[in-house]
Amino acid sequence: MSRLAALGGTAAVPKDQRRAPWPLVEDEDRKAVLSALDGARLVSDTDGTNPVSELEQQWADHFGFAHCVAVSNGTAALSLALSALGVGPGDEVIVPALSFIATGLAPVHQMAVPVFADIDPVTYNLDPEDVERRITPRTRAIVPVHLHGAPADMDRIAEIARRHGLAVVEDAAQAPGATHRGRPVGSLGDAGAFSLQVSKNVPTCGEGGLLVTGDAELAAAMRRGRQFGEVMDPGRERDYVSHGLGWNHKMNALQAAFTSAQLARFDDYERRRQQNVAAFLARLAELPGIQVPTALPDTTHVWHILRFRFDPAAFGLDGVAPRALRTALRRLLRAEGVPMSQYQLLPLPDQTVFVDRLGFGAGHPWAVTGAPGTVRGEGYPVTRAVIEDSLTIQKRHLNPDSGPLLARYADAFEKVWAHRDMVATLAGAAS
Ligand SMILES: *Cc1c(COP(=O)(O)O)cnc(C)c1O
Numbered sequence: 348m349s350r351l352a353a354l355g356g357t358a359a360v361p362k363d364q365r366r367a368p369w370p371l372v373e374d375e376d377r378k379a380v381l382s383a384l385d386g387a388r389l390v391s392d393t394d395g396t397n398p399v400s401e402l403e404q405q406w407a408d409h410f411g412f413a414h415c416v417a418v419s420n421g422t423a424a425l426s427l428a429l430s431a432l433g434v435g436p437g438d439e440v441i442v443p444a445l446s447f448i449a450t451g452l453a454p455v456h457q458m459a460v461p462v463f464a465d466i467d468p469v470t471y472n473l474d475p476e477d478v479e480r481r482i483t484p485r486t487r488a489i490v491p492v493h494l495h496g497a498p499a500d501m502d503r504i505a506e507i508a509r510r511h512g513l514a515v516v517e518d519a520a521q522a523p524g525a526t527h528r529g530r531p532v533g534s535l536g537d538a539g540a541f542s543l544q545v546s547k548n549v550p551t552c553g554e555g556g557l558l559v560t561g562d563a564e565l566a567a568a569m570r571r572g573r574q575f576g577e578v579m580d581p582g583r584e585r586d587y588v589s590h591g592l593g594w595n596h597k598m599n600a601l602q603a604a605f606t607s608a609q610l611a612r613f614d615d616y617e618r619r620r621q622q623n624v625a626a627f628l629a630r631l632a633e634l635p636g637i638q639v640p641t642a643l644p645d646t647t648h649v650w651h652i653l654r655f656r657f658d659p660a661a662f663g664l665d666g667v668a669p670r671a672l673r674t675a676l677r678r679l680l681r682a683e684g685v686p687m688s689q690y691q692l693l694p695l696p697d698q699t700v701f702v703d704r705l706g707f708g709a710g711h712p713w714a715v716t717g718a719p720g721t722v723r724g725e726g727y728p729v730t731r732a733v734i735e736d737s738l739t740i741q742k743r744h745l746n747p748d749s750g751p752l753l754a755r756y757a758d759a760f761e762k763v764w765a766h767r768d769m770v771a772t773l774a775g776a777a778s
Pocket residue numbers: 420421422423446447449450492494518520521541542543544554555556
C-alpha cells in the first residue's frame with residue numbers, strides 16, 4: 348500500500364498530468380471570431396442579420412426551443428425573464444437555498460422578494476414540498492435551478508405552479524443539453540435562462556447568456572427588454588422608439604460567434620464527457636461512505652459540477668462530525684492531486700444581502716410589503732447538511748479528453764480509502 352502524499356508519499360495524480368483546460372479554444376473558434384470581426388458584423392443591435400441572431404437560431408435548432416433571445420449574461424437573462432413575466436414590487440419569487448448568488452439576486456433586481464426553499468438531498472435541487480409550504484398570496488414565480496447539470500423535479504414543480512397560477516423560470520445556467528422526459532431543460536417552464544460564462548458547459552470567450560421560451564409574445568417582451576424597450580424588426584430601419592422599460596442587455600457579436608463555433612462541437616464533447624464521468628463515478632460508487640451524483644429517473648445529468656457527500660457512519664467513523672470527515676478528505680485528496688473544493692460556502696439565505704435587506708435602500712424591496720430579511724444560520728436543514736458534508740470537482744471533467752485524468756482521480760480516492768485509519772485519525776482530531 349503506497350504512502351499517502353500528505354505524509355510524503357508519491358501523489359496518485361502526477362503533477363505533469365493535472366492539466367485539463369477549459370474552455371478548449373480551437374482554430375474554428377478563432378476563425379469564427381475573426382470572420383465576425385472582418386465581416387464588419389459587429390453591431391449588437393439584433394436585427395436578424397448578425398452573429399447574435401445566428402447564434403439564437405442555432406441554439407433553438409440544436410436543443411429544440413421555439414424562441415431564443417441572446418443577452419449579456421446569465422444573471423441578466425434571469426432578471427429579464429422575470430421582468431417580461433411581469434414580476435415586480437411586492438411579489439415573491441421562490442428560489443432554492445442552494446445555488447449561485449445570481450438566482451437569489453435576480454428577483455431583487457425586479458424589486459421582488461426572493462423566498463428560499465430547501466433542496467432535495469440527492470439531486471440538490473428544489474424540494475417541491477418545501478416550495479409548496481412557502482407559497483403565499485404574494486408568490487408570483489418559482490425559479491427551479493438545474494444545479495450542477497441535473498434536472499430539477501419539473502413534473503412536481505410544474506404541477507404546483509399550475510395549481511397556484513405561478514410562472515416558472517428555469518435557471519438552466521449549469522445545464523445546457525440536460526433533458527427531462529426527453530425534453531430539453533429550459534423548455535419545461537415559461538422561460539429558461541442559460542449562461543455562456545467561460546466556466547459553463549457551452550462557453551463563450553467572456554460573458555453571455557441566452558433566454559428561451561415557447562411563447563412568442565414573451566420572447567418579444569424579452570427582446571424589447573434587452574434593447575431599451577425598442578422593437579427591432581429584421582429589414583426595418585431602427586426607429587429609436589421605446590415601448591416600455593428596457594435595459595441594455597445585448598450580447599456582443601464576437602462572443603456570439605465564438606459560442607456558435609463551440610456549439611458545433613458540443614455533441615461530441617458531451618458524448619465523451621458522459622463516458623468519462625460514468626467510468627469515474629462507477630469506481631467511486633464502490634467506496635463506502637460516499638454518495639456519488641445521480642439524476643432523477645428519465646432525466647439526463649450533464650455533469651457541470653460533480654458533488655460528493657460523505658457519511659461518517661457508512662465510512663466506519665460513527666460519531667465523527669460530517670464536517671470533520673469532509674475536511675480530512677479534502678486535505679488528503681488535494682495532497683494526492685485531486686482539486687476537491689466546496690461549491691457555495693453558505694446557503695443563499697445566509698448571504699448578507701438577504702439577511703440585511705440590502706437592495707435599493709431603506710430595506711427595499713422587502714420594505715414594500717414589510718417582509719423581514721432572512722435569519723443567518725436558521726432553517727434549510729438539507730442545504731446546510733449538504734454544504735457541511737460534501738465536496739465538489741469542477742470544470743476538469745468538462746474537458747472531453749479528461750478520461751485518463753479522472754482515472755487518476757479514482758486512483759487517489761481508492762488510495763485514500765485504503766488508508767482509512769489515517770482519515771479516522773485526522774477526522775477524529777478535528778471532531
Ligand atoms: C453561472 C450561473 C448564473 C449566472 O450566470 P452569469 O452568466 O455568470 O451571469 C446563474 N445561475 C447559476 C446556477 C449559475 O451557475
